[in-house]
Amino acid sequence: MPRHGRNVMSAHLLYFKDQLTDDFQFKFIRHKGQKIRQQLHMHDYIQIAYVVRGVCVHHFCDKTLTVGKGDLFIIPPWQAHCINAVDDKDCELVLLDFMPAFLGDHLKPFSRSLFQHVVQYEKSGTSSEWLQPWLHISQDKQLLVEQLLQDIQEEVAEREEGYEFSVQINVVKLLILIDREFRRTERQRQAASGQRPPNPQFQDVIRYIHENYGQDIPLEQGAYIANMTPAYFSHLFKKTTGQTFVEYLHEVRIERAKELIRLNAHTMTQICFQVGFRHLSHFIRTFKKRTGMTPTDYKKSVLNN
Structure with a gap:
């Protein structure tokens, strides 16, 4: 059993099998409005959350942050968190839920990617440089992220021949984009302060x-x-x-x-x-x-x- 965070004892536990309505091991959720309310919880699956518009509050890794359009976060298994709307503020939020095994071998060529570190967290319970409260997607990449999410939503809704593979590939594309955005942000952060990569x-x-x-x-x-x-x-x-x-x-x-x-x-x-x-x-x-x-x-x- 993975080592859990300090706030896990008070968190509600969700199991992936209880969240599904069919055999396809993937769930797409789009929340809209001012009624997003969650209690502190954790789950045995991975969740990717992206703020399409508006603002909401995300409690994650013992931090509470206000996040807005373009902010994205990955919640690994067994990490307590919750997302809630801000009073009188509209918000549109997309959630992707899936087990690590959902993507099969598609990420093997990208062994140093963000996703692999998330999977490693599930196995060891230890943090990594990728376990961040949030990541802001640059404005020029937000449209690409939102198009990938729209494509995934349409594939899940229409369920045409081969939709499972199409969803897998789009999630892989999304994870690679997130990984590159994280590395770009780190480079910009270092350049902004005039620093060399840290010892x-x-x-x-x-x-x-x-x-x-x-x-x-x-x-x-x-x-x-x-x-x-x-x-x-x-x-x-x-x-x-x-x-x-x-x-x-x-x-x-x-x-x-x-x-x-x-x-x-x-x-x-x-x-x-x-x-x-x-x-x-x-x-x-x-x-x-x-x-x-x-x-x-x-x-x-x-x-x-």
Whole structure:
């Protein structure tokens, strides 16, 4: 039995066989409106969720994030999570449910792909760099993702000869696209901060920052993860990334704040605390320092555009 997360004890357990109405080991669900309500649960199957429009809240890996159009997440087996609508906000969400065996051998040539890491999580219960609360699909790829999802929905609905194989191939295409988007995002993140790809010593630290930016993360915590003294860690981190530990942490927080501002679902105070700042004045000052404008001015510019 895989090792489960801390919040699993209170999660409702769903089994794939109980969710199906026929022998085809795949389920397509499209939610629309303001009534998406889930209790904390986990399942023995894989789920891919994509936000087509609007905003909703996703609780996953002990984090609660507001997600919007273009955001996608993969929930591996035995990982507790829930998705809920935001009050008075419309949302359209697509869910793909299937067992790891559903795709057969189609992903064997892509042994380093995202999907393989998800399957590995099911076997070991250990996290990987691919186990993220969400991934934002770039605007130029969103149409492709949505077309793949539409094709899958039509194949499942019409059930013409060979529809099972067509669904499998489209899911494989989707997973490869997700994997490439993840790698592109990582490259952009490194380029934006002027950093070289991190040394192995800092990979776990940087991953920890991106997964826990909403919490207090002192320099000493980073040093502990890297197994270094705080002074040496501080020196080597700046030498490697071109930024101090605090500067890098602030960059991650401000980038996430900009995404939340664009969703236009929360107040600035709510965003401030969600991305890890404890004082609104500090958030505003840091935001302006990194972007050249206040959060309110940034919001106005986004809405005007």
